[in-house]
Amino acid sequence: MIGRLTGTLAEKTPPQILIDVHGVGYEVDVPMSTFYNLPGLGDKLSLLTHFVVREDAQVLFGFLTGEERATFRQLIKISGVGPKMALSLLSGLSVPELSQAVSKQDTARLVKVPGIGKKTAERLLLELKGKLGPDLALPVAVANDSQADILQALIALGYSDKEAGAVLKKLPPDVGVSEGIKLALKAMS
Known part of the structure; x- marks a missing residue:
């Protein structure tokens, strides 16, 4: 699978970017936390990726840190949470903030993220408890x-x-x- 892309940042259209890797343009969906930290157009960029294959699409998701990618992968394992919702969560909360919300069982914090209702937030807190790394919850x-x-x-x-x-x-x-x-x-x- 595609685990990392290194190339030139060709386009930025939130939440999608285009990376030119030796003449091949890869469309990559990124969380806003990654988007805000991207270099300028034409600059070299390296992203860790997660490749999702569905019946109707093949989608690449990109992350600047391994921590974000690992959290994304943990989120999509939860029933009812797809890649788009996981991307939305990582756009609304940083990994440490999400980890802290999980450790405090703070439903209200998750509900503030667009697309996350009370029931989904409760399920996320239940499913993620103890899975986001204890060193993130209490620095x-x-x-x-x-x-x-x-x-x-x-x-x-x-x-x-x-x-x-x-x-x-x-x-x-x-x-x-x-x-x-x-x-x-x-x-x-």
């Missing part, structure tokens, strides 16, 4: 990639974001991943 300051890996490992081991974040603050900033996990587990026991 914990991490100084480097090692600390981010340590945090994810602790969360995967069943510790809450709060517990993992508190222990992470006590670790030396330059600690390696494996040593940091050992020290964190020792501190938690």
